[in-house]
Amino acid sequence: MKLITRNTDYAMRALCHIAQQKKEAVTVTEMVAALGIPRPFLRKIVQTLSGEGILASCKGQGGGFSLRKRPGDVRLTDLIRVFQGTIQLNECIFKKKICPMRRSCALKREIDGIERDALTRLHKVSIASLIRKGGRHDAD
Amino acid sequence: MKLITRNTDYAMRALCHIAQQKKEAVTVTEMVAALGIPRPFLRKIVQTLSGEGILASCKGQGGGFSLRKRPGDVRLTDLIRVFQGTIQLNECIFKKKICPMRRSCALKREIDGIERDALTRLHKVSIASLIRKGGRHDAD
DNA sequence: GACAAATGATACTATAATGGTATCATTATA
DNA sequence: TATAATGATACCATTATAGTATCATTTGTC
Ligand code: FES
Ligand code: FES
Numbered sequence: 001m002k003l004i005t006r007n008t009d010y011a012m013r014a015l016c017h018i019a020q021q022k023k024e025a026v027t028v029t030e031m032v033a034a035l036g037i038p039r040p041f042l043r044k045i046v047q048t049l050s051g052e053g054i055l056a057s058c059k060g061q062g063g064g065f066s067l068r069k070r071p072g073d074v075r076l077t078d079l080i081r082v083f084q085g086t087i088q089l090n091e092c093i094f095k096k097k098i099c100p101m102r103r104s105c106a107l108k109r110e111i112d113g114i115e116r117d118a119l120t121r122l123h124k125v126s127i128a129s130l131i132r133k134g135g136r137h138d139a140d
Numbered sequence: 141m142k143l144i145t146r147n148t149d150y151a152m153r154a155l156c157h158i159a160q161q162k163k164e165a166v167t168v169t170e171m172v173a174a175l176g177i178p179r180p181f182l183r184k185i186v187q188t189l190s191g192e193g194i195l196a197s198c199k200g201q202g203g204g205f206s207l208r209k210r211p212g213d214v215r216l217t218d219l220i221r222v223f224q225g226t227i228q229l230n231e232c233i234f235k236k237k238i239c240p241m242r243r244s245c246a247l248k249r250e251i252d253g254i255e256r257d258a259l260t261r262l263h264k265v266s267i268a269s270l271i272r273k274g275g276r277h278d279a280d
Numbered sequence: 281g282a283c284a285a286a287t288g289a290t291a292c293t294a295t296a297a298t299g300g301t302a303t304c305a306t307t308a309t310a
Numbered sequence: 311t312a313t314a315a316t317g318a319t320a321c322c323a324t325t326a327t328a329g330t331a332t333c334a335t336t337t338g339t340c
Binding site: 001003004009012013076080084092106107109110111113114115117118119121122125130133 | 141143144149152153216220224232246247249250251253254255257258259261262265270273
Binding site: 041 | 297298299300301302306307308309310
């Protein structure tokens with residue numbers, strides 16, 4: 001049972017780091033040094049975040065990445081959606097077809113309820129909330 | 141984000157089915173007919189449950205499986221433990237080493253809290269509770 | 281005892297998700 | 311124009327999931 005994957009975790013680390021810098025733009029090189037994430041992987045992640053409109057990017061020397069949204073507006077659920085696909089409540093499947101009795105299924109009702117609650121809580125976690133809570137989330 | 145896998149789901153279906161039969165022993169053939177789960181897969185699952193002491197088995201003609209525990213004592217968390225490995229709260233890893241700052245990490249604290257809550261709720265779901273709640277969980 | 285009906289044990293396979301690497305193109309600045 | 315940055319994209323390795331397949335063993339019935 002894993003709520004967030006490495007992608008999501010790294011993304012949140014990078015975002016918190018960027019949010020805490022004073023500079024206009026933060027480079028990948030800088031983040032690699034600060035966060036200890038493998039460079040090409042981190043590059044892929046921030047590129048994705050850029051594509052999603054969460055980060056802004058500047059090419060060329062002196063370039064880098066910066067937050068495009070307010071720290072309170074970037075939530076864990078957003079990152080999960082981006083890196084872990086649509087947030088799907090437990091899908092019961094029967095030979096490629098969705099289970100015919102999922103309306104009446106007691107187990108599904110329970111799981112759905114639990115997932116919904118988890119999601120509302122994940123939704124409350126944002127860059128801002130993490131930083132607030134002593135959220136140093138850097139390596140070394 | 142998937143709380144339970146197919147294994148676990150099928151296992152719970154099979155267990156609920158067995159619990160609702162009057163007979164001494166329920167055969168795999170019977171369960172396949174009732175639950176629509178692929179036969180060899182279901183066999184593997186009930187064998188595992190048998191090995192775990194959740195089901196008792198009788199070999200030979202007239203044999204089959206029966207519950208070895210009370211329906212209230214078999215919980216979703218038990219099945220998750222069996223089929224999805226140790227229930228591990230979010231593990232943050234840095235190049236094979238566990239993250240040096242996991243004590244102070246705000247993100248980890250949040251995730252851990254959410255997972256713990258989910259687990260306590262999953263722990264409350266048992267064969268008995270599912271059956272009680274109109275728990276027909278069979279396929280045609 | 282032979283046969284059939286059941287489980288036990290175990291090995292194998294296919295697919296997808298995760299966690300990355302690697303490469304070349306493009307842009308901006310000094 | 312050299313250099314430091316991102317953009318785009320393709321590729322790869324490992325693991326987890328979801329199964330399949332096979333042969334052995336036990337047990338009741340005729
Ligand atoms: S049996 Fe399909 S949703 Fe529960
Ligand atoms: S950075 Fe490792 S636990 Fe948060």
